[in-house]
Amino acid sequence: DTGVSQDPRHKITKRGQNVTFRCDPISEHNRLYWYRQTLGQGPEFLTYFQNEAQLEKSRLLSDRFSAERPKGSFSTLEIQRTEQGDSAMYLCASSGQGGELFFGEGSRLTVL
Amino acid sequence: AQRVTQPEKLLSVFKGAPVELKCNYSYSGSPELFWYVQYSRQRLQLLLRHISRESIKGFTADLNKGETSFHLKKPFAQEEDSAMYYCALTMDSNYQLIWGAGTKLIIKP
Numbered sequence: 001d002t003g004v005s006q007d008p009r010h011k012i013t014k015r016g017q018n019v020t021f022r023c024d025p026i027s028e029h030n031r032l033y034w035y036r037q038t039l040g041q042g043p044e045f046l047t048y049f050q051n052e053a054q055l056e057k058s059r060l061l062s063d064r065f066s067a068e069r070p071k072g073s074f075s076t077l078e079i080q081r082t083e084q085g086d087s088a089m090y091l092c093a094s095s096g097q098g099g100e101l102f103f104g105e106g107s108r109l110t111v112l
Numbered sequence: 113a114q115r116v117t118q119p120e121k122l123l124s125v126f127k128g129a130p131v132e133l134k135c136n137y138s139y140s141g142s143p144e145l146f147w148y149v150q151y152s153r154q155r156l157q158l159l160l161r162h163i164s165r166e167s168i169k170g171f172t173a174d175l176n177k178g179e180t181s182f183h184l185k186k187p188f189a190q191e192e193d194s195a196m197y198y199c200a201l202t203m204d205s206n207y208q209l210i211w212g213a214g215t216k217l218i219i220k221p
Contacts, residue, residue: 003155004155033208040121040213040214041213041214042116042198042200042211042212042213042214043156043198043209043211044211045208045209045210048208056208091156093156099144099161099202100158100161101148101156101158101209102157103155103156103157104155105155106155
């Protein structure tokens, strides 16, 4: 499968714990995006990388959230001291020059 | 602020009937508009974009700058069209998308 892959698919954690999600984009894509989606809503932009550079970060993203793409390939999204409001589906997408976003299946976070 | 509005959370039509999923946007510049679709238990995928002017799976969408709309249409709905449909807008070449809340389309047999 050469599509975008995300891991884990589902994470259940207790409030206050740290969680990390991983995204492997399509290999030739230089752009990588993280989105968050809650029930009944469309995806909400979190952050964007071009190669290894994090070019944009949503103002809605608190300091507890951090994302990296160290070698311009895979990316990680870490949430520290999770809160119940962090429960959501975290979507990763990648794109090449054409602009079409290719999405992963998402990582569902449940904070108890 | 830029915003995408999909006024219908749920749209249910019979097979063979015409379908129109509404999308309105607020943006003063020249956005690029997209429709993404998510079939049951599948990932989000691009359905069409206005600059392509294509018909995909029988769906078309015309950008109406006067009405700031990008409605998705299909003349004869099929059961396999049942899915969640999202309208999205980008303002720049980074393709950071602003999304509507989505419309769930149910095609009844």
